Amino acid sequence: MDPIITIFSLVILLFSVIIHELAHGYIAYSLGDPTAKYAGRLTLNPIKHLDPFGSVILPLILFISGSPILFGWAKPVPVNPYNFKDQKWGSLKVAIAGPITNIALAVFFGLLIRFIPSSFFISFPGMFLMFSYIVTINLVLAIFNLIPIPPLDGFWILFKFIPQKFEKLTIFLHQYGIFILIFLIFFGALQNLIFINNLFFSLITGI
Template identity: 60%
Template sequence: MEIISFIFIILIFLFSIIIHEVSHGAMADYLGDPTAKLAGRLTLNPIKHLDPIGSIFVPLMLIISRVGIIFGWAKPVPINPFNLKDKVYGQAKVALAGPLANILVALIFGIALRFLPFLFSTQIGAKLIIIFSYIVWINLVLAIFNLMPIPPLDGSHILFTFLPKQFDKLKIFLIQYQLFILLFFIFFGFSLIIPLVKWAFHLIVGIPFS
């Protein structure tokens, strides 16, 4: 049963990061940049998005090691900001599309858990509760993590859009040392977002995540 649970968690994670990346590309296409579309990335076909290390190996190792978090990445969708019709807020809109898509997925499955209890009244329904709960949890983790203002996460593109000119040195610093800052956050700061994820889960579903 544990192996089956691992498989389900991996599949949910892959589904969630693919939705995230496709949403970036779809928003860019809507705003006038067809780069992702021309590259064949506006598809839910996982083959187009999987990164062998970030999409499979890393999350699998985290699940097996039971560290309590799941983390990874897909191949970034190619975006050409010069094609965007909105030159001021275009990059922020594209960046925000990914986390918002994850939040929408979490809301859909969370509301189903909260307001459609008859769906889960059978033995199969009990298993659906677990699957739906993981879908909500993983999508909330992805959304909140990616909203962190650390390059190359989505939150950094939103931050840089609204950051005043006098903070250009901060922007350069964050970009120059992004790998070290991101790794530091993952290993020492990731746990800080878990209370926020728990709060959001409880708010949507009505019960704590377990």
């Protein structure tokens, strides 16, 4: 991957994961939980959101290994579900806010690609590149975060509907989820992510 494109992708990735976490924080705040606000996490300041592995090490490993896509995550926004006004569905709303935000960004910029005249992008090819990367990265983030393995959002969404009889499985995933996730990233998940991303990219942009 070209170094300039890599830097460009990393900047888009960084702000996409920050917006993802901000969505969690703001929804939690709207539900009555000020934890993220008190922790200083309701900000676009990237330093507040950097996760050593998810924001730095993983993207670098993917870059060095020649991965066709870059992705990662920010430090999770702290929430206290006991503060939620909606005790039944509050946790679900907070969990789903991040992926929905990424999907919304992908759809918005994807529709711009679809409906803005091609002559504009011929005149300004950099805009097409930027929009394409925003769509791609946000789709990847949404799909990746919907994997039902902790600490990803997909687990907390699924957790709301897991019967009590699967408690041992839940405990196991809490203990070893991050290791399962790392294994999947480097041994198979990337190809599936690329395939699903390409499918939705074409669906949204018409390309």
